[in-house]
Amino acid sequence: MGGRGALPVVAGVVLVLLAKDLIRAARAAIADAKPLFDPQLKIQRLKDAIFAQNELLARAKKRGAFASLIAAKSIPKPLHCLAVRLTAERIARPENYADPVPPPHALEDPAMFHYAIFSDNVLAASVVVRSAVANSLDPSKHVFHVVTDRMNLGAMQVIIRLMDLKGAHYEVKAFEDYKFLNSSYVPVLRQLESANLQKFYFENKLENATKDASNMKFRNPKYLSMLNHLRFYLPEMYPKLHRILFLDDDVVVQRDLTGLWKIDMDGKVNGAVETCFGSFHRYWQYMNFSHPLIKEKFNPNACGWAYGMNFFDLDSWRREKSTEQYHYWQSQNENRTLWKLGTLPPGLITFYSTTKPLEKSWHVLGLGYNPSISMEEIRNAAVVHFNGNMKPWLDIGMNQFRHLWTKYVDYDDSFIRQCNFAPP
Numbered sequence: 001m002g003g004r005g006a007l008p009v010v011a012g013v014v015l016v017l018l019a020k021d022l023i024r025a026a027r028a029a030i031a032d033a034k035p036l037f038d039p040q041l042k043i044q045r046l047k048d049a050i051f052a053q054n055e056l057l058a059r060a061k062k063r064g065a066f067a068s069l070i071a072a073k074s075i076p077k078p079l080h081c082l083a084v085r086l087t088a089e090r091i092a093r094p095e096n097y098a099d100p101v102p103p104p105h106a107l108e109d110p111a112m113f114h115y116a117i118f119s120d121n122v123l124a125a126s127v128v129v130r131s132a133v134a135n136s137l138d139p140s141k142h143v144f145h146v147v148t149d150r151m152n153l154g155a156m157q158v159i160i161r162l163m164d165l166k167g168a169h170y171e172v173k174a175f176e177d178y179k180f181l182n183s184s185y186v187p188v189l190r191q192l193e194s195a196n197l198q199k200f201y202f203e204n205k206l207e208n209a210t211k212d213a214s215n216m217k218f219r220n221p222k223y224l225s226m227l228n229h230l231r232f233y234l235p236e237m238y239p240k241l242h243r244i245l246f247l248d249d250d251v252v253v254q255r256d257l258t259g260l261w262k263i264d265m266d267g268k269v270n271g272a273v274e275t276c277f278g279s280f281h282r283y284w285q286y287m288n289f290s291h292p293l294i295k296e297k298f299n300p301n302a303c304g305w306a307y308g309m310n311f312f313d314l315d316s317w318r319r320e321k322s323t324e325q326y327h328y329w330q331s332q333n334e335n336r337t338l339w340k341l342g343t344l345p346p347g348l349i350t351f352y353s354t355t356k357p358l359e360k361s362w363h364v365l366g367l368g369y370n371p372s373i374s375m376e377e378i379r380n381a382a383v384v385h386f387n388g389n390m391k392p393w394l395d396i397g398m399n400q401f402r403h404l405w406t407k408y409v410d411y412d413d414s415f416i417r418q419c420n421f422a423p424p
């Protein structure tokens with residue numbers, strides 16, 4: 001009996017021992033596996049977290065891009081205030097601002113140094129003129145042709161009139177005063193009247209920005225404004241002149257510029273600094289080389305140049321019929337298949353074979369977007385250009401360059417003071 005009963009007991013003990021071994025083995029296996037399993041779990045969680053953060057970042061970037069676009073396009077309150085107060089002054093005391101202030105002959109005297117400044121920003125335009133006057137050796141030989149739009153005409157007249165020009169001459173006009181600039185002559189004005197185009201430029205909704213963030217910057221009506229395209233009509237606007245210096249309103253003059261008038265233009269029309277380096281800023285980046293018209297006429301690797309400070313030989317311009325060429329190409333581009341927008345691509349096209357490269361120190365670019373321009377280069381520049389979104393008159397302007405611009409703002413002026421411009 002006992003023998004019969006002992007076997008199951010032994011079997012039972014063996015089973016218990018086996019079970020204990022199995023459990024121990026399983027525990028050991030789990031313990032071994034744990035360090036492997038945990039990191040994988042952690043990695044997966046980390047991956048999920050990174051993915052989620054990336055999504056947030058992408059969304060924030062799009063919103064950020066849209067916000068800086070709004071910031072770049074908006075008119076800051078002090079600037080708006082200034083335009084309104086200057087306009088009120090013009091209306092209150094018209095007798096003080098009756099033109100012509102300069103002897104009219106100076107405006108048409110080809111022996112003088114003539115500047116074209118086209119702007120709807122009264123403060124920016126005043127900085128250009130003030131800086132040019134301050135750095136010219138003999139201001140009385142310089143003539144500033146300021147053109148704005150009808151809305152800003154009064155304000156522009158007052159701000160320039162109240163400036164100490166040290167004998168320099170000027171005129172202030174509205175582009176609407178040039179009657180030949182009408183939609184039957186000017187392709188851009190014709191195109192502005194097209195409903196399709198209006199939709200493209202003026203409809204800037206957030207959903208467009210998130211759909212097509214890289215193209216958003218082109219959806220800015222300034223690219224089609226008459227004020228921007230005026231630069232293509234210089235010989236007709238100034239029929240008596242042989243040469244003129246075109247300056248953007250986001251530049252500051254730092255040296256006497258009369259040396260430009262001594263440059264041999266080799267029969268070329270447009271004196272400009274080239275901007276290409278390596279494969280960048282070449283023609284293929286500005287226009288559509290899959291279009292046969294572009295492919296046939298231009299070298300995709302031709303070097304780009306910059307608008308902002310351009311010395312134009314108006315006699316060569318008339319001889320080369322550059323305005324007609326611009327009209328041809330601008331009309332071809334009604335549907336934006338040759339280039340996206342702006343005045344640089346049609347400029348590159350119009351002056352393709354008629355541009356004279358200028359020495360780089362005449363015009364140093366990028367102060368509105370590139371934080372790494374050398375101060376040495378800036379110090380040596382005849383003209384510095386705040387191209388880019390971070391204009392010195394905006395809150396988003398770059399602090400390291402702003403003083404180059406603010407030094408030509410008259411913070412003691414009563415209109416400037418009334419409008420709460422933050423002094424530098």
Ligand SMILES: [Mn+2]
Nearest residue numbers: 248250308387
């Ligand atoms: Mn500019």
